[in-house]
Amino acid sequence: MSQYRTFTAAEAVEYAQRFGGLSDASSLVKAEEVGDGNLNLVFKIFDRDGISRVVVKQALPYVRCVGETWPLTLDRARLEAETLVEHYRLCPQHTVKVLHYDAELAVMVMEDLSSHRIWRGELAQGRDYPQATRQLGEYLAQTLFHTSDFYLHPHEKKARVIRFTNPEMCEITEDLFFTDPYENHPRNDYPAQLEADVAELRRDERLRNEVAGLKHRFFSHAEAHLHGDIHSGSVFVAEGSLKAIDAEFGYFGPVGFDVGTALGNLLLNYCALPGLLATREAADGREQRLQDVRTLWLTFAERFQALAAEKSRDRTLAWSGYVDAYLKKVFADSIGYCGSELIRRTVGMSHVADLETIKDEAMRIDCIRHALSLGKTLIVAAPHIDTVDTLIARIRQNG
Ligand code: SR1
Numbered sequence: 001m002s003q004y005r006t007f008t009a010a011e012a013v014e015y016a017q018r019f020g021g022l023s024d025a026s027s028l029v030k031a032e033e034v035g036d037g038n039l040n041l042v043f044k045i046f047d048r049d050g051i052s053r054v055v056v057k058q059a060l061p062y063v064r065c066v067g068e069t070w071p072l073t074l075d076r077a078r079l080e081a082e083t084l085v086e087h088y089r090l091c092p093q094h095t096v097k098v099l100h101y102d103a104e105l106a107v108m109v110m111e112d113l114s115s116h117r118i119w120r121g122e123l124a125q126g127r128d129y130p131q132a133t134r135q136l137g138e139y140l141a142q143t144l145f146h147t148s149d150f151y152l153h154p155h156e157k158k159a160r161v162i163r164f165t166n167p168e169m170c171e172i173t174e175d176l177f178f179t180d181p182y183e184n185h186p187r188n189d190y191p192a193q194l195e196a197d198v199a200e201l202r203r204d205e206r207l208r209n210e211v212a213g214l215k216h217r218f219f220s221h222a223e224a225h226l227h228g229d230i231h232s233g234s235v236f237v238a239e240g241s242l243k244a245i246d247a248e249f250g251y252f253g254p255v256g257f258d259v260g261t262a263l264g265n266l267l268l269n270y271c272a273l274p275g276l277l278a279t280r281e282a283a284d285g286r287e288q289r290l291q292d293v294r295t296l297w298l299t300f301a302e303r304f305q306a307l308a309a310e311k312s313r314d315r316t317l318a319w320s321g322y323v324d325a326y327l328k329k330v331f332a333d334s335i336g337y338c339g340s341e342l343i344r345r346t347v348g349m350s351h352v353a354d355l356e357t358i359k360d361e362a363m364r365i366d367c368i369r370h371a372l373s374l375g376k377t378l379i380v381a382a383p384h385i386d387t388v389d390t391l392i393a394r395i396r397q398n399g
């Protein structure tokens with residue numbers, strides 16, 4: 001029989017005392033539930049001096065932001081913990097450290113990152129972390145290369161594909177990214193003023209076919225062990241430091257999905273800035289986001305290429321010129337997935353604070369409309385954009 005029960009704050013403290021790995025565990029006295037994501041409980045555990053020392057995260061058997069009417073697998077806690085453990089092994093400097101996890105209780109204890117802040121909030125306030133995009137590119141290159149067929153023995157790779165098969169979480173992405181926004185679905189949520197834009201989106205055959213291709217590859221291309229939800233709310237930053245968290249959507253999928261989700265969140269911020277900051281600051285922030293797009297892609301591609309040259313284990317994939325050709329496909333995929341992130345965050349169920357917190361209604365609608373139109377442009381243009389400079393030029397052209 002399962003031991004699962006939803007933790008109270010007192011149980012979270014007790015659990016952290018036992019499994020937080022602290023030498024002064026009895027000094028942990030208080031828990032505060034701080035979860036503001038869509039899915040889980042998150043407790044910060046404080047010591048007697050009021051200092052947060054570790055974090056206890058527990059999956060609920062349903063989608064938190066919807067309630068018990070949307071049940072959801074508890075196995076996501078195992079998938080998250082094991083994805084983070086694996087990514088930490090490959091890139092410890094940019095992954096949160098898991099101190100302990102228990103699949104039955106669907107719980108894990110993690111290092112406290114109170115010295116860091118969620119990147120999305122910082123981007124929305126115009127605070128720049130000059131190293132963040134380079135660090136995110138490094139994280140993506142290290143985790144994706146070392147879990148791909150370039151590096152893993154084929155038997156090991158296939159065993160991992162099985163271990164990290166994540167059907168229920170993937171289904172959320174399959175529906176929310178690639179289906180709902182293109183249909184009339186009750187989960188969709190967009191301002192009435194965008195009705196005509198959304199109708200046009202749904203009539204666009206070329207767009208729909210590209211989206212079908214993106215979904216098809218998301219279903220079937222088990223290229224590497226993805227984070228699976230690497231938006232700017234899944235990333236903590238501090239001066240000179242960046243840490244990925246929240247990997248419950250981890251599975252073996254197309255590399256471009258992780259890269260594209262990360263790019264998409266830079267561009268959601270790009271679209272939102274005119275509604276968030278004064279004119280001059282917004283213009284500077286947008287220019288910075290475009291440079292971030294360039295840095296993220298170039299860091300990822302250069303690091304992946306260097307790792308492939310140095311460490312490819314498969315003799316055929318190591319043949320001269322192949323990694324370049326592969327990265328071209330990843331680039332096109334990344335632009336397509338980036339576009340689908342823009343559309344699902346504007347038309348679909350799950351929105352982003354960058355756009356939602358714009359106070360002036362007319363401005364908010366303009367910024368959302370811009371994100372939607374940029375998403376469309378990128379999905380359709382993706383197969384024809386072959387350099388990051390062309391990508392940036394297309395983004396500028398779109399407004
Ligand atoms: C029902 S879950 C909605 C969204 O929240 C997560 O962070 C993922 O981005 C998912 O698509």
Ligand code: MG
Pocket residue numbers: 037038229234246
């Ligand atoms: Mg999340």
